Amino acid sequence: MIRKLHRWPGLVALALLIVLTLSGAALSLFPAIGRLSAVPVEAGLSVATLASRIQSVYPGVEQIKRAPSGQITAYWFEDGTPGAAVVDPASGQAVASADPSPVERWLTNLHRSLFLGDGGRITMALGALAMLGLAVSGVALVLRRVGGARRWFTRLRGPLAGRLHVEIARIAVLGLGLSALTALWMTASTFDLLPDAEAVAAFPAAVSGEMGAPLADMAGLRDVPVAALRALSFPYAGDATDVYTLTTSEGTGYIDQGTGERLSWAQAGVGQRISETVYMLHTGQGAALLGVLLGLMALGVPALAVTGVLIWLAGRRGRVRIHGNHAARDAETIVLVGSEGGTTWALAATLHKALSGQGQSVHVAPMSAFAPERYARAQRIIVLSATYGDGDAPASAKGFLGRLGKSAALQGVPMAVLGLGDRCFPAFCGYAQALARAAEARGWQSLLPLTTIDRQSPQQIARWGRALGAAMGGELELVYEPVRPPSHVLRLISRRDYGVAVQAPTAILRFARPRVSLWQRITGRGFGRYQAGDLIGIVPEGSAVPRLYSLASGQGEGFVEIVVRLHPGGLCSGQLMQMVPGDSVQGFVRRNAAFHAGAGTAPLILIGAGTGIGPLAGIIRDNWLKRPVHLFFGMRDPGSDFLYDAELALWRGAGHLTTLSTAVSRGAHPSYVQDRLRAERAEVVTSMQAGARIMVCGGREMAAGVAEALADILTPLGLELSTLKAEGRYVEDVY
Known part of the structure; x- marks a missing residue:
């Protein structure tokens, strides 16, 4: 369910999220530019002195504003014409235009509303909501994959697109979630859906009626540092009843224009401080470095979009269709799958079909989705698990042992564990053995003793199926055909023979690299991307089960090379050792990221x-x-x-x-x-x-x-x- 909640909003909102994040990333640069271009303010400068300097240059000044970046802007009327400029606080003189650049204005309108007014604002808010949902569901999926928060930055394996997707997400998710939350807050504030956060002082009932007090001598302004200033509005010229309006980080109040005394004051509340903090966090105004950092994280979204689509397409290509899969809460039989390369899913589909044909309601899911609290009608749990490397969990079983260790056994619900592997490897079915021991330690009743299957043997699977049927009080025939992986023709171009004198015939076999398309190079599919340490699967004639050999070459060499020793009675090694240049064999690449040299010195x-x-x-x-x-x-x-x-x-x-x-x-x-x-x-x-x-x-x-x-x-x-x-x-x- 979490995977679907992550996948479909991402695919549906793909274009909107790219526009939202790219425009946001571009806008994040402007606070940093403003910070760098802002004229420094002398230490201890008061609002009174600043206002006096500006008024001496622009007698018709009506308002002074200080941006979070520290930039001071003055607004005035002169001969009936309005003016505005960024000013130097040391002199009050204009140093730059107050208008934002056309690029910034265009990007802001795009980011906020897609140039569509309120309808666009709502659309962009929905995009932010989708991004927040993707961040939350993404965190849940990463935690499930790596096995808990403590392993958040654990090394990953698997296809490049999947690894890049998770690597980028692990770094960017905090920033994306923060940006989405603050965007939703600001949208709610725009549409007045939040309580008014601004402090509003009561307008003074009485003023002195005097005018013209020197700004530099006003006590209400003299004690306010420029660093705290938000805005200062001047009284209307010639109106003795009007006052100065001062807004600072501490609140808002009014100052008598004749005496310079503070008449009333409203302290900034929690809501106003929250709103200012949210604005700072979202725009970077007042925290330029944070803004750039969030902008960089936002650039991860287009990369996440591309890798996410590649993962989705790969999943559609390689997915085994399981028709009639019941929901976990309604199923009598729960089948959990731990698979690295996908072949175990084919066996799960065969088992699902056989059990469903007997009237069973069956739910098939990855082991990483193990949730005993959801198995309301379950009568049995069957675990089909491959092993990765030296007894490690396969890709779809991440976190299973941890959840098993924390879950109490379901009363009256027995568990059967079937391990699948290759006896050529020392940790044959090591992970399946570990989880069988863990299930026993947690008190799970055993439906069947642990059984292991070598190289997807149809005969062994059929025998296990009959034993499973007997344990369930009936008969069960599993007719399983191993899935033949997509392969390419490998043509032998040279060979060098060794070891005959020591009764160990061995050959270095070099094959021409199969032709790959541009798309395969970009996505790394097939022979589009490989390196020394990856595995090459050779499918021998007369068998659908591949034999794996370590690659002795990378894609940069332009050929595919392996080292083979003849094993007595070996189907694949016998066929390979009989090859001469010009002969061909079927093969495919399987990533083995754990055995790469890696970067560094x-x-x-x-x-x-x-x-x-x-x-x-x-x-x-x-x-x-x-x-x-x-x-x-x-x-x-x-x-x-x-x-x-x-x-x-x-x-x-x-x-x-x-x-x-x-x-x-x-x-x-x-x-x-x-x-x-x-x-x-x-x-x-x-x-x-x-x-x-x-x-x-x-x-x-x-x-x-x-x-x-x-x-x-x-x-x-x-x-x-x-x-x-x-x-x-x-x-x-x-x-």
Whole structure:
């Protein structure tokens, strides 16, 4: 529901919000310009002295105003002709025109009313209301995605448009919400919907009847500093019954023109102070730096609009349609989905269809929408969860474990957890296992024991479906066909073979980059944007389930490169290792932002063995900024499987690689990368003290040995691997 409340007002009000924020951002510059151009006021200058100086230059002066920027403007009549000018408080002389520039006037009318009068003001107020609603719903969605307020600025992953949308929103939302609230207040004030905030002093019942007292000697003005002045209106010429009207930050009152004494005074109330503060916060008048800052935040709206539309379009393209999805409050079966790449949603649709066909009312939702208080008719909860990385929550499950830990188990509502993953990865279904343990700890009754599915196996899913049906007191057949992701033709242009002599046939395969459209380049879809460390999915013949390989190249190289080792009986590796230049295969890109080198100049410690050199080589090749890079590479025999041997020498000479330390496991003195780390402890310590990031790629046994060695090296420094992982300074891509 929150997602819909965020999406549709944003799409409907898109053009209006862009006009509103762009004009507001432009207007935010004028207070800063006025502040810079304002003539300084001498310390201790009183309103009496200021008024006297201006009157000596303009005898027919009728009013003096001080803007929040400090600019002093005088208004007068001379020979029946009105005049106005910005004046120098030191001399009273005019220094600039009092009229705003045509550009400022045009922008102001556009921003306030679209040149449409009161109807335009109401329209712009509706735009501000929409922006406020988007800010509130956006905060709720970000909190749900990152898992709470404490993780507000946590690192994000996923498609570029989605990450940019959240990154911009996290910074700009406070300013946008503030601007929207103050705009609504000012509109309500314009249409007299708020109580009158101005202090109004009672007009004096009696005055002295005298005229012509010198302004410089008036006690009612002499004690008022110019910094507090808002406006001073002069009495009508020749009218002994008229008075001076003085408005300051403290209130409003009247001053006798013959004696200079204050006749009556109304202290500024809370309402007036609030109105002045709201005006300052919205316009930046009196707080130029704040105004510029809010203007910069307003510029985030067009970017949010573009990224929001891209997210919406991507969602429409990749969304699995679930027809007849019941509301949570009406459903007997709640199906919660934790998905990273979208494939788990396809299984959820299959399950929804099967259960609905048996007369069940079913509600399917992301795990991030878990809300037990809404499940009024629920008889069971089924959780389908993938795992991201090293046991982390997938994208649509953010915050689930936190909410589960705070929610009491529903009486008589059992829960079943199904984990989906790939046994090639060390944390196979790690997140599903964690949430199954958490559910048990919170007292949730188990509908089924935790079940895990390897590579979307239709056979395993069918067996789980039958077990689920039996647990529900009936039969359930799930006929599931894995979703084949959109892929591109990859044509092999070269290959280099290694490892035959050590019984580990390995090849560096280089494919031509598929042709991409301009739109794909802009949006980053498909092969429009990728870098070393991302994953390439290869769809082998005879299977709809892709195999994932780490990319050893980025889009800047103009080719797609991976490192493949032949696995006995491996369907995909066998097919790839038989390819010759000119052959083609189907593939697609999957982002893996957690294993990117990232920006900055801090050192990199790259650790890999065997085919794990692939993404590390790509990172080194792309190190054009020549940040310090230390590579630890393990192989069996340097004469057989020294992958990228020639390139590493060239990159080292070009400054892309700082040091190379190799470990050879077969030879007179076998060693492994963890041994080399211990041997070069001093270099590792120095790099870590300089803020280095460690990236490990390769087999899980190697990664375990590396983690143990690094713990020995870093623990004495007070650096824990768990902390480094949380900070993003220790990342793994292991299999």
